[in-house]
Amino acid sequence: MPLPERMKFGIFMGPFHRVGENPTLAIDRDLELVQWLDQLGFDEAWIGEHHSAGWETISSPELFMAVAADRTKHIKLGSGVISLPYHHPFMVANRMVQLDHMSHGRVMMGVGPGALPGDAYMLGIDPTKQRQRMDEALGVILRLMTETEPITYKSDWFELQEAMLQLRPFTKPTMHISVASVQSPAGVALAGKYGTSVLTITRPRDPGAPESDLAGLWAVAEESAAEHNQVVNRDDWRLVLPVHVAETRKEAFEQARIGAGRYQAEYFEHTMGRDPVIDGPPEKIIDAMVDNGTWIIGDPDDCIASIRKLEERSGGFGGFMVQTIDWAQREQVMHSFELLARYVMPVFQGTTLSTAASNQWAFEHRDVLTAGRVRAIDRAKSDYATR
16 A cells, blocks of 8 residues: 555654753753654644653653644644553543643543553552553543543542533544554554554564564554554654664764663663673674664664565555654754754655656756757847847
């Protein structure tokens, strides 16, 4: 299936900040990045929720989104994602509807079961129940947002007594809703059940895991949708991948090499206890991760080619989200997004087709146009001489 005429581009912000960095400045820089993306014309920014491990330090995507909405004009802001088992569904629905009004329809709700095992552990939540609770919570949230009669519902972990929202969603019937999909088919199956979009991390958090079967995941979403009389749309399917772009491939590798090695070794291997991805020094990690398709590092053409490969693997999708990582100097990271906006996004959004066509027309007619200009100048000279 072909890509949409205009693919959506954005970020998926954990965020990932190295332990030891000033956390206040890190959040400030996260907000500055969203403002920069708004200026560059990116479509979306998805903000994560995490509560442990010291790297992903935004605990409330809703708070972050409220501030970001006030500082931006166009970019849409999504929770990427709210871990539903951690919250009472009534409170999630209320907060998101309020944000929908405050942003005048610029927010999206991404949901998931919770990614960090430390978060669920500290909350006393059995990890084997997280996906079941996500399903239950999402169903109730959708009812609260779309039904007008009071809802009474009793679960083994929350309860509603004649509950109804004071505010109806600003966006009708609801804001855009997406379900995270990482390592199991549970996310895409749930998206199909409720007819939502899908946010897929193209590589699991465990880099040692096998490559995701993207086409197979979408097949699960479609099967689930058919089973529940729902529809899922590939144009709303977003794929997430870490990216760093520079003017040349050599520069991109040089800029990210040390930071990428630290990120993989210190976060995934040291903090999360994952097995090493290579038997060698951290500065060699970047080569292995690019070779196996986990990361995109290179020039704009490399990025374009990698997105085309994702198209082949998936069968078609509608949004490309960059997973944000502090693996290069600040100005280099910001310039990477500028290069994406200038040279990669236009290829998948059709924004340079008309300028290219106009340029081609001028090239094909240059002899006729030049001859006409010469005749006009000669005529002007003749008219002046005979005045």
